[in-house]
Amino acid sequence: MADNIILIGFMGVGKGRTARELARRTGFVTVDTDDLIETMVKKKIRRIFAEEGEARFRELEKQVARWLEHHVQQTIVSTGGGFFMVGNLQRLGRVFYLHSSVEGILDAISMHPKAKKKIKKRPLLQDLDRARELYCQRLPLYRRAADREINVEGRTIDEVAAEIASCL
Numbered sequence: 001m002a003d004n005i006i007l008i009g010f011m012g013v014g015k016g017r018t019a020r021e022l023a024r025r026t027g028f029v030t031v032d033t034d035d036l037i038e039t040m041v042k043k044k045i046r047r048i049f050a051e052e053g054e055a056r057f058r059e060l061e062k063q064v065a066r067w068l069e070h071h072v073q074q075t076i077v078s079t080g081g082g083f084f085m086v087g088n089l090q091r092l093g094r095v096f097y098l099h100s101s102v103e104g105i106l107d108a109i110s111m112h113p114k115a116k117k118k119i120k121k122r123p124l125l126q127d128l129d130r131a132r133e134l135y136c137q138r139l140p141l142y143r144r145a146a147d148r149e150i151n152v153e154g155r156t157i158d159e160v161a162a163e164i165a166s167c168l
């Protein structure tokens with residue numbers, strides 16, 4: 001089994017930022033599954049969804065997950081919000097679920113100076129009511145998939161990274 005640190009959770013909850021802070025603290029390298037996919041096909045996520053459909057994107061996530069399992073060690077992996085469904089998640093490393101309420105997540109995104117851009121690049125955030133539904137569907141699944149849940153709401157990235165680092 002691979003010994004990576006895997007961060008899962010809803011869109012915009014802070015997986016990427018937390019991964020970068022953890023990498024800084026531990027000296028590990030960090031990779032992001034969305035970035036790997038965009039590099040592989042040289043296309044932005046938004047275009048993959050629009051031109052090839054969500055099912056194709058989920059196949060690419062599975063391909064990345066197989067590669068991580070067999071070739072990547074001692075790495076902090078931030079994931080897309082639906083990556084936890086790949087099937088071999090548990091074999092990739094220790095899985096931390098970053099938790100916040102959906103309103104906390106949507107408020108943080110909408111208050112960001114580049115909110116428009118941040119929403120535009122996420123196909124599943126285009127309709128906020130559907131995003132809330134998706135959150136409700138996924139919440140129990142994130143919890144089931146994770147080895148550990150970390151509450152991020154109202155906490156700084158530093159505090160969240162420190163809690164995860166203390167579990168390592």
Ligand SMILES: Nc1ncnc2c1ncn2[C@@H]1O[C@H](COP(=O)(O)OP(=O)(O)O)[C@@H](O)[C@H]1O
Pocket residue numbers: 009010011012013014015016017018078105108109110112118
């Ligand atoms: N430099 C920053 N300062 C403050 N907030 C930020 C910054 N970068 C991202 N954010 C906000 O933090 C949240 C998490 O971003 P990110 O780590 O990209 O989430 P994820 O990887 O889980 O999709 C988003 O709401 C985003 O708008």
Ligand SMILES: O=C(O)C1=C[C@@H](OP(=O)(O)O)[C@@H](O)[C@H](O)C1
Pocket residue numbers: 009010011012034045079080081082083121122123124
């Ligand atoms: O929740 C999802 O299914 C998705 C989340 C996105 O990643 P972030 O969690 O980094 O926004 C990205 O993988 C894609 O738009 C689908």
